[in-house]
Amino acid sequence: MPPKHVKSASCQQVVYTGDEVDLNRLPGLQVWPGDGGIYHNFGLTHTRHPETGKRNLGLYRLQQHSRNTLGMHWQIHKDSTAHHAVAERLGQRLPVAVAFGCDPAVSYAASAPLPADIDEYLFAGFLRGERVEMVDCKTVPLQVPANAQVVLEGWIEPGERAPEGPFGDHTGFYTPVEPFPVLHVECMTTAKDPVYQSIVTSKPPQEDHGLGKATERIFLPLIKILIPDIVDMNMPEPGVFHNCLVVSIDKRFPKQAQKVMHAVWGAHLLSLTKLVIVVDADCDVHDLREVSFRAFGNVDYLHDIVVSEGPVDHLDHSSYHQFFGGKLGVDATRKLPTEGYTRDWPEMMTMSPEIVSTVDKRWSEYGLGTGR
Known part of the structure; x- marks a missing residue:
């Protein structure tokens, strides 16, 4: 079921731009003692391929560098990494939108290992049995779920990197400090009373x-x-x-x-x-x-x-x-x-099924497992 475009949405009831943008409005987490700072771990990242226009929805950790910048932990095998590589080759800024507090089916679709040609929102609509409502972002040419709680909009400059990490990951180990792209957040929109969603990662078993x-x-x-x-x-x-x-x-x-x-x-x-x-x-x-x-x-x-x-x-x-x-x-x-x-x-x-059945029927006669 393809997504449905709407003109207005609850995720844009409150709008912050310019100097009003402050990521400290969000209760980001530093879960582990060795983490490199505050992280936002359940933001759904939206990008588009600069040449084909193909959308990607991914789930990546975001390290907060300042009140309006985030480190994008885009691993080498991910589709957003490919979008960013094309933008850099073309010398273009890459628009990015990050949505928090979305429908569970949408959140799952962001983590699903779909082929690059399959739209995650088409898959989310299939899972939920209903089209996902999407709204245009305020400052970037992207769409986000209309029922999201918080949305961050911004741009990544070509060639810019900043140290990201360490981070206590789902592997049970700290990932090392590496250079990753930087998202400059220029707009933050929220629902009137937003609920912030995150996730804790660690050695199994854990939420993810x-x-x-x-x-x-x-x-x-x-x-x-x-x-x-x-x-x-x-x-x-x-x-x-x-x-x-x-x-x-x-x-x-x-x-x-x-x-x-x-x-x-x-x-x-x-x-x-x-x-x-x-x-x-x-x-x-x-x-x-x-x-x-x-x-x-x-x-x-x-x-x-x-x-x-x-x-x-x-x-x-x-x-x-x-x-x-x-x-x-x-x-x-x-x-x-x-x-x-x-x-x-x-x-x-x-053991033969007949013997198993006989033992099961006579178990109480044997005085086993009855507390006697």
């Missing part, structure tokens, strides 16, 4: 895990279209979304697990995954005890692992070179004779 798990479940059908071999997948919480992916397959031919590993490493932002574990379809990928059992017991580490290299997340600190590093694929499936396995694969021990 729900966004990652929602992405896993919502995008699974699309991943299955891209990689039909996959039955189910799980991004385990300790893997912070991009360090580990567990997938199950209905194995039909030799080295199918390796095929899936390489397909994952070639699939949009799944390409950042460092560890891919492939199990059979009868393994519940969400039961990490069972996954570990298969990975420990079903793997010959001379034959069943794939070591590769490729792009890694901007926040990954373990790679020896920033932005690319090692990958590991683990084939924890049953092995086939056509894969060179020379023995009969053993049958896994399972």
Whole structure:
């Protein structure tokens, strides 16, 4: 459902411009002792491609440098980074709008790993079953959600960078100080009594895990279209979304697990995954005890692992070179004779359903679990 344009909106009931703009009006957070200052962690950033006009909506942290400037933590793999790179090549300023306190579906869409050609507001309308109302910004050629609580409008000058960080991120580590673009905020609009929204990031578990798990479940059908071999997948919480992916397959031919590993490493932002574990379809990928059992017991580490290299997340600190590093694929499936396995694969021990049913029915007779 495409967004709907409206002429007026509650997010512009109060307008601050010029010297009236003061980011200290917002209750930004310094969550961790080592953070480099105040951060605004749940602002939805709007940009447009300077040549194609394609809109992007992204969720990035914003470090407050002064009363009217923000550091834009635009990681190298993000679409807004690409928009900024084109603007710099053309020698143009890039208009930016940041909205806080939006509809939950819109906020989620900002974090979703959509292809560059898919409008996040089209996706948000699909999720909420209703078109998202958008209003023109006051000072920049962009549109923002009409029901946002706070909107910041401004420009990024070509070639300007400022140190950003450190920041206690969702990885559980502080990200280092790096140069990032600077947003000069020239206008702030708000609802009459705005509610400011932010988020706390830290070592898992934390608030942002729900966004990652929602992405896993919502995008699974699309991943299955891209990689039909996959039955189910799980991004385990300790893997912070991009360090580990567990997938199950209905194995039909030799080295199918390796095929899936390489397909994952070639699939949009799944390409950042460092560890891919492939199990059979009868393994519940969400039961990490069972996954570990298969990975420990079903793997010959001379034959069943794939070591590769490729792009890694901007926040990954373990790679020896920033932005690319090692990958590991683990084939924890049953092995086939056509894969060179020379023995009969053993049958896994399972209790018969009849015995399980009998024990369940007579459990209380045994005096177990009754407190006696």
